[in-house]
Amino acid sequence: MDITRFVSTHKKLLLVGFLFLILIFLATFPLYAGKYDVRVLTFILIYVVLAVSWAMFSGTTGYMSLAPAAFFGLGIYAMALLQKELPFPLIIAIGGALSFAFAVLVGLVTLRLRGMYFAIFTFGLVVFMTEIVQYLETRLLGRHGQSIIPIDNDTLFYIMIGLAVVTVLITYLIRRSRWGLALLSIGGNEEAAEHMGVNTTMVKVFIFAISAAFMGAAGVIAAPVLLYVNSNIAFSVFYSFMPIFMAILGGTGVVYGPVVGAVILGYLETTLRSQLFNYFMLVFGIIMVLIILFLPSGITGLLPILRDKLKGVISKLRKENEGEPHANT
Amino acid sequence: MGERVLQLIIVGILQGSVYGLLAMGLSMQYGVCRVLNITHGEFVMLGAVLTYMLSTGLGLNPLLAPVILGPLLFGLGFLLQATLFKALKARAPSPAAFEGNGLLAAFGVLYIIEHIARITFGSTLMPSYYLADRVSFLGMDFVLNQFVTFGIALALGVAVYLFLNRSRMGKAIRATAEDPATAGLMGVNTNMILPFSFGLGALLAAVAGTLISTKTAVSTGIGFSNTVIALIVVVLGGLGSIPGSFVAGIVIGIVSMLVAGLWEPILTVPVYYAMLMVLLLVRPTGILGKK
Numbered sequence: 353m354d355i356t357r358f359v360s361t362h363k364k365l366l367l368v369g370f371l372f373l374i375l376i377f378l379a380t381f382p383l384y385a386g387k388y389d390v391r392v393l394t395f396i397l398i399y400v401v402l403a404v405s406w407a408m409f410s411g412t413t414g415y416m417s418l419a420p421a422a423f424f425g426l427g428i429y430a431m432a433l434l435q436k437e438l439p440f441p442l443i444i445a446i447g448g449a450l451s452f453a454f455a456v457l458v459g460l461v462t463l464r465l466r467g468m469y470f471a472i473f474t475f476g477l478v479v480f481m482t483e484i485v486q487y488l489e490t491r492l493l494g495r496h497g498q499s500i501i502p503i504d505n506d507t508l509f510y511i512m513i514g515l516a517v518v519t520v521l522i523t524y525l526i527r528r529s530r531w532g533l534a535l536l537s538i539g540g541n542e543e544a545a546e547h548m549g550v551n552t553t554m555v556k557v558f559i560f561a562i563s564a565a566f567m568g569a570a571g572v573i574a575a576p577v578l579l580y581v582n583s584n585i586a587f588s589v590f591y592s593f594m595p596i597f598m599a600i601l602g603g604t605g606v607v608y609g610p611v612v613g614a615v616i617l618g619y620l621e622t623t624l625r626s627q628l629f630n631y632f633m634l635v636f637g638i639i640m641v642l643i644i645l646f647l648p649s650g651i652t653g654l655l656p657i658l659r660d661k662l663k664g665v666i667s668k669l670r671k672e673n674e675g676e677p678h679a680n681t
Numbered sequence: 682m683g684e685r686v687l688q689l690i691i692v693g694i695l696q697g698s699v700y701g702l703l704a705m706g707l708s709m710q711y712g713v714c715r716v717l718n719i720t721h722g723e724f725v726m727l728g729a730v731l732t733y734m735l736s737t738g739l740g741l742n743p744l745l746a747p748v749i750l751g752p753l754l755f756g757l758g759f760l761l762q763a764t765l766f767k768a769l770k771a772r773a774p775s776p777a778a779f780e781g782n783g784l785l786a787a788f789g790v791l792y793i794i795e796h797i798a799r800i801t802f803g804s805t806l807m808p809s810y811y812l813a814d815r816v817s818f819l820g821m822d823f824v825l826n827q828f829v830t831f832g833i834a835l836a837l838g839v840a841v842y843l844f845l846n847r848s849r850m851g852k853a854i855r856a857t858a859e860d861p862a863t864a865g866l867m868g869v870n871t872n873m874i875l876p877f878s879f880g881l882g883a884l885l886a887a888v889a890g891t892l893i894s895t896k897t898a899v900s901t902g903i904g905f906s907n908t909v910i911a912l913i914v915v916v917l918g919g920l921g922s923i924p925g926s927f928v929a930g931i932v933i934g935i936v937s938m939l940v941a942g943l944w945e946p947i948l949t950v951p952v953y954y955a956m957l958m959v960l961l962l963v964r965p966t967g968i969l970g971k972k
Contacts (some may be wrong), residue, residue, distance in 0.1 A: 465961060468717050468780055468920065472912055473961065475719075479909050480954040487947050572689050589905075593788050599835075600785070630800060637792030644786040645768060 378513050382506045388619035395579055397512040398570050401519045402595035403610035405566040408523045409559050410596075411604030412535040415463070419474035420595050422458075423451040423564040424480045425586035427571020429485060432581055435501055439562065444511070444572045450560045451568025454656035462622070471557020475592070482587040493681050497582025500575045512573050519566045524607045526559065535559060593640075594621070601643050614650055687777040687820045689938040695827040697934020699892050701927035703907060704914035705841060706885030710758075713878035715776065716766050716783040722752055722908030724883045728890020729899040731803055743895055744813045744829070750887045758883025761790065763876040791904070798901040799888030811895040812931035814883040830892040837888060838927050840883070845923060854878050858921065866938040913953045917960060 359366065382390050402420055404660045409416045427447035434443050490496050526532050534555045536547035546552050575581060594617065595610075602613025620639070623631045647654070703725055711716045727793035731753075732746040741749075766783055812826040828912035856864040857874045865871045893899065894906075914933050918925030937954065939950045 361872070414777065414781075416784070461958065468711075468784075469916070469961060471717070471781070471784060472916055473957070476913065476954050476957060480951050482945055483950045485949070487945065490947075565826065593785070596785065631796070633792050634796035634800070637789045639798065640789030640792065641765065641786050644782050644789065645765070645772075648772065648782055675703060 359565050359574075360479045373610040375513075378672075379510075382509060387505055390509050391577065392619075392622045393416050394505075394509045394512050395574070395622065396511075396615055398577070399517045399598060399614040400516050400611050400619040401512075401566055401570040402591070403598035403614040404516075404523050404607070405563040405570075406595040407599040407604045407610040409535075409556075410524065410562040411610070412527075412532070412539050413556065414539040415556070415558075415560075415562070416596075417474045418471055418589075418592050418596070419458070419477045420567050421478045421589055421592035422474075423455060423567035423572040423588050424483060425478075425485070425583070425588075426451050426454060426590050427568035427573075428575045428578070428581050428586040429583075430568070430572075431492055431572045431575035432498055432500060432586075435575075437675055440503065440511075440572075444515075444569050447572035448569035450564040451571075455561040455564030457556055459560040460553075462552065463556045463560065475589075479536070480585055482583045486583040486588065486638060497580065497585075499580045500578065500664055502579060507516055510572060511543075512607060515566070515569055515573065518606060518612065522562070526562070527607060531555060531559065557638070595642055600650055601647060603652030605650070606652050609650050609652040616651075623661040683723070684821065685942070686782060686939070688823075689942040690935055691818075691821070692823070692827060693935030693938035694836040694931055695831040695934070696896075696938060698831045698838070699889055699896075699930070700910055700914050700926075700933050701930025702834045702892070702931050703742050703886055703889035704840055704888070704911045705838060705923055705928040706882035708915045708918065708921055708926040709841075709854075709885075711846035711915065712923070713854055714875050715770075716762070716787060716879070717780065717845055718787050718879075718882065718914075719784065719912070720787045720791045720794060720907050721760075721882070721886055721911050722904035722906065723757070723791055723798075725815055725890040725893065725907040725911075726899070726901060726904035727754060727757075727794065727798065728811070729894035729903065730798060730890075730901055732891040732894045733807045735818045736809070736811070743809070743891060744833070745762060747888045747891050752883045752886040753968075755880040755884040758899070759876040759880035761883075762879035763872075765790070766879070767872075778946075779829055779868035783921070791908075795901065795904055797897065801935050802893050803850055806898045806900045807894075808898050830895060833888070833925040836871065837885070841885065842923060842927075850877075875943065878962035904968060905960075909950065910953075913957055958964045 357423075366422055375594070378393075381393060385393075402424060404418065405499035406420055409415065425452070430450055432445040438446070458477065460469060464474055466666055467665065486496060526535075534545065534550045534552075535551055538552055557629065571586070572596065578585065598617045599610040601617055602611065602614065603609035617639075621636070624635055629637055703721070706724075707718060707721045710716055710721070724851075727929055731750050732743050735741045735746045735749060736743045765786060767788055770779050773782055775923075810826070812824075812829055814825045816823050816825050816828070818828075843851075845854060853869045853874050854877070856867065856869055857871050857878070859873075861871050864874075889907075890899075906972050910924070910933065914929045915926055917933065918927070918929030934955060936952060940946075940949045940952045
């Protein structure tokens with residue numbers, strides 16, 4: 353019975369089975385878990401969507417977008433303003449579409465900027481949104497902030513599972529398609545990609561907008577979880593940087609990397625927040641620095657290295673067992 | 682109306698000099714060390730809050746606080762570059778990857794500094810005004826500290842400019858900014874120059890913090906908005922250009938006063954941002970930036 357051979361020949365089958373198990377676990381989660389845990393897992397799934405969609409564009413092209421919070425907050429505000437007018441699923445679609453349109457606009461303007469300029473511009477976008485939304489809200493509605501009508505925990509949770517699955521699936525399909533190759537080639541060398549006939553502007557803007565659409569949809573679902581929103585909460589830079597650190601912690605090289613990172617950091621955030629309170633952000637800052645310092649290629653980036661090391665150790669042991677003399681002693 | 686606009690412009694110029702000072706620090710850190718230091722505003726906050734603490738605790742004249750704070754925050758900046766960012770640079774596979782990682786690590790440091798300060802000093806507003814007497818200039822009413830801070834900021838700005846352009850050390854810094862590898866081969870001790878420049882940036886932020894504390898009430902939460910202003914000014918002036926930062930600081934000061942005085946205070950940042958957008962589209966290298 354050779355396990356390694358079995359694994360390598362039935363890799364796809366095992367993977368599908370594993371994903372199926374995760375889905376079953378998620379689907380049955382509300383049956384045996386408490387209300388609080390369902391809420392925590394819902395927020396972790398929101399982070400999964402943010403991290404995966406961030407990595408979809410920034411992880412492959414190398415354009416570091418600091419704007420997730422802008423699109424996420426747009427979704428939150430779509431929910432806040434439309435919650436009484438329209439049914440929830442429709443608002444999710446509108447939040448996504450709104451963010452998509454906004455991202456196309458932003459993308460057309462900013463994606464010709466390279467490197468740090470793009471990062472600064474997207475960073476500024478979040479601050480810009482905070483202030484302009486606050487201005488419009490106080491000016492037009494005469495208030496700042498509002499509460500969101502709560503929606504049943506379990507319903508929210510299942511909708512969020514649906515969105516997370518769709519996000520991961522679409523990201524996977526994009527990676528496998530011509531678009532995915534185009535994105536990677538832009539990340540490798542944009543000028544070369546352009547000369548090879550890739551319509552770089554079109555690819556960049558379109559994928560940027562797709563990723564923003566998922567962030568916007570996630571924002572709509574996040575609003576009832578947050579219960580109360582104002583422009584400072586909805587457009588908090590925290591939501592811009594969390595997905596980035598999650599994607600980096602997990603590793604942007606593979607689709608499931610950001611998922612792993614989002615689950616770890618999302619879980620860590622909720623537990624630390626409830627236990628450390630005042631010290632939470634301090635500890636989180638330290639964690640952020642440590643991630644960048646020690647895991648810049650992510651956990652999934654470590655796997656091949658570990659595998660090679662393990663192989664090396666095993667073959668060395670084998671050689672020693674066979675009594676072979678070392679070549680260079 | 683005309684007099685009001687003129688007054689706003691003068692106040693804007695006076696205020697802008699502080700923006701220029703704080704942006705100069707950020708610009709130097711990016712230009713020399715290639716770290717887009719979004720922690721910069723937290724150094725301003727430390728400068729402002731510690732100035733208040735020193736003046737109330739020890740009865741020190743707020744304007745003398747930089748004598749103690751300057752070396753302290755210079756040391757902190759020096760250490761940050763000598764440890765964290767140096768390690769990041771050594772590990773990064775490419776310069777672009779280092780810039781990205783440096784920005785993200787700086788974000789972590791931002792949280793660390795802000796929350797250590799918040800835990801130590803609380804988050805209440807500190808009434809740190811100094812020299813808040815009314816003075817009349819050209820027949821208009823001003824506050825004395827506006828002129829004092831302008832004088833200090835301008836003097837320091839010119840001093841840093843002269844230091845960079847005339848002294849041997851300044852030459853070494855400029856050479857390192859241009860090309861660290863070649864500068865190192867020519868005998869510049871880049872291991873020393875990089876942390877020194879970073880520390881100098883932190884020192885400028887600390888002084889800017891002191892100057893801000895004389896004009897407005899401060900708290901441990903003012904860091905982020907100062908980072909935003911510094912970033913906008915730096916991009917407006919051209920990333921890495923020291924005189925450009927100062928000029929852009931004055932421009933932003935005037936704009937902020939005109940927008941806040943004639944229109945709506947909350948719209949200042951959106952207006953900065955709109956300016957930034959137009960500038961980046963027309964001239965991506967900033968007002969005085971080189972190609």
